[in-house]
Each structure stands twice: as C-alpha cells, then as structure tokens.
Amino acid sequence: MEKHDGFMRALKCRECGREYPLTATHVCEFDFGPLEVAYDYERIKRVLTRAAIQSRPKSMWRYRELLPVAHEPTVGLQVGFTPLIRADRLAKKLGIREAWIKNDAVNFPTLSFKDRVVSVALSRARELGFDTVACASTGNLANAVAANAAAAGLKAYVFIPADLEQGKILNSLIYGAHVIGIKGHYDEVNRLCAEIAGKFGWAFVNVNMRPYYAEGSKSFAFEVVEQLGWRVPQHTVVPMASGSLLTKIHKGYQECIKLGLAPETPYRVHGAQATGCSPISTAHKAGLDFFKPVKPDTIAKSLAIGTPADGFYALRAIKETGGAADDVTDDEIRDAMRLLAETEGIFTETAGGVTVGVTRKLIASGKIAPQDSVVICITGNGLKTLDAVNGYLGKPREIRPSLREFEALMAQEEKALKS
Ligand SMILES: *Cc1c(COP(=O)(O)O)cnc(C)c1O
C-alpha cells in the first residue's frame, strides 16, 4: 500500500500543539492533553467544493476529505445524510419562528448518531491493521460498534454499565459482539477500558482511537449546513454526554466557513443535559470554565457521563459562540419526548427528550429569541428506550371484535369530551 495519509497532516495536542504521527494514540506525552487530527486545508480547499460534494452519494462520506481516513472508507458507507425536517408544528408549541429537526433517530444501521463516529473509527482501525475493535459505552456506541464490526468482519468487545435499558443490551447482543456488563456506572466502565486498551492492543474506538472517532461527529454539522442551503444555523441545540458531539459541531461549522462552503455568519451552539447528570450545564450556569464530576442518576442513560472527557472544551465552545446550556428533569424529558412525537411524528429516545426540553427552556428564558431559527439535534431512537416511557402513556382500550362495542366506546369518548 502506498504510504500517504490522505488529507490528514498529523495528530496535534490541543494544549501545547505538539504533533504526533497518525497512529492509534490519544494523549500528549508532555501534558496529557487530548490529541486531535490536523488537516491540510489548503489541499482540501482545492478539491472539496459544493459541486463536488453534491455530485457524490448521500452519506456522511460525501465530506470524505474532512474525515480522518487515509484511503477510501471501508466501513459504514451508508451512514449519515439523515433528514433535516422543518418542524413548524413543534416551533409553534415552542414559541419560535422556525425550528428544524436533524433526525439521527433514523441513522443507518443502528438508529443513532453513533454510527457516524463508528464508521470513521472502524475504517481507520482497519487502515492501521487492527482486527479487533472495542468501546466503553452508555449504549448507543455499543450498538454501533457491534453492528458495524459485524458487517465489516471485525471482532468486537463492547463494555457497558450492567443496568442499561433492555433495548440497548439486546441491540448489541444480536450482532454477536462480546458484550460485557460492568457493575458500575459509565465512568467506571471507561476507567477499566483505559486499562484494558493499554494491555490488549485492540482498537478502542473512544480510547486509543478517540482522535479519529470524534471527527466523525463533524459530519452532523456538514449535513446541516448543506441541507439548509449552505448556511450555518443561528442556533444549534446539542445533547451532551462527554461533550464531544458539541465541540465537533462547532468545529464542523468553522471548517465550512474556512473552506468557503458557507458564508461567515454568527452562530450559537447550546448544550443540553439531564438534571440528574449535568456537570457541564451546571458549570456553564455558574459561569465556571471547569466542571465538577457528578454521580449520574437520570433516565437519559445515553448521556449519563459524570466525568465528561470533553467537558472543558464543550464549555469553551459554548462560551466562544455566545451559546447557553441548561438541563431538564426526568419528567420534563418524558414530556418533551411526547411533544416531539405528537407534533412531528418522531419518536426519539431520552437524549432527544433532553434536547427538545432544553430547547423549550432556552426559548422560554429568552436565551434563544422567538424571531430566530433553531436546529435541534435528535441523536437517538425511542424504540431503544421503551423502559423510559412504559407506564406513562396510558394503555390501549380493549374491546371484543364487535361493532356494537366499538360504538359504545365512541359514545363514551364523546361524553368524556363534553364533560
Ligand atoms: C453518545 C450520545 C450523545 C452525546 O455524545 P457525546 O459524548 O457528547 O459526543 C448524544 N445522544 C445520544 C443518543 C448518544 O448516544
């Protein structure tokens, strides 16, 4: 194989700027700062035009030059280019002029935005010669690693908190992945995985492969920009677990502007968390640059990271863009899931309830102005977190297969409506 790195230049420390070769590594040896992929933007600018992008298949890989693979991708070729939906009925309920839903609840193949980061991480893992991939996960990542590894013929080990939702557990087991439930919360799973990664020589997508993995989230931003007709939205509300997606949406918007794909307009990126696990939004509301770790207790399990790896950078991105952050309770999460379903016909998981609920709060408090336009990031599917709404939606009414019984039921309903 010809030795070249595509459009990547190096891995670069976010703290001191020292550069490292493009291997499976993620921290700076001098200050333990996280490493990030640096690109040759001059070369990218010459080839990556709007016309070039639009001539390519509708997947996240149409922005391939801005994604960290050296050669053509080999895993997850169908991932991304999910719908951006104009949500007028929801906007009306939220009290804002214009709202858009970017709907990764229907991402392929595992119905969450994690397919994006995983297709990048596994494509890169293969380039680097790995045959076994792994992850520490709050659920969706485990599903995405399990499915995409199966389709690529890679061995997969996924580590999850043992008390995850049934839907998330079964959605990993079905693909034949080695699923290991850890009796502890995510932060303990993650710590264990850092030790395993050092010993077993696997490609841990969010440990030693994290610099590549995280870049996959930028595709979410690229698609929003293209689908809005090549402009950056005024407001974007993003759910935060580790805070990585939020920082990469910010980076994606900046790259679009830098490459001339979108005009330079002001934009704000807002962060959403569950009150039961809100280290980042709590720090932002207190005006702090650093978060304090918490012990998670929320139905939004996919966001339940008490020590968010990118929390510091997420706080900075929010501040830099003039954005805000807030959090919502479990009841507000369920209400918001229902609101999105009833107004737009989209069943999101608890994380989406967090995002819609926080959007509602930010509009009510004036942090997002009613005459503005907002993109709401829906990142996962409600069919995976049925436990969260079970018992809160009422029950179907049962009758025998008889027209008379149905008429009686309708009459009852009419009466109830009148009273
Ligand atoms: C993982 C995840 C997120 C956020 O992830 P970050 O760690 O902040 O990048 C958001 N929504 C869902 C559904 C997720 O699974």
Ligand SMILES: [Zn+2]
């Ligand atoms: Zn450094």
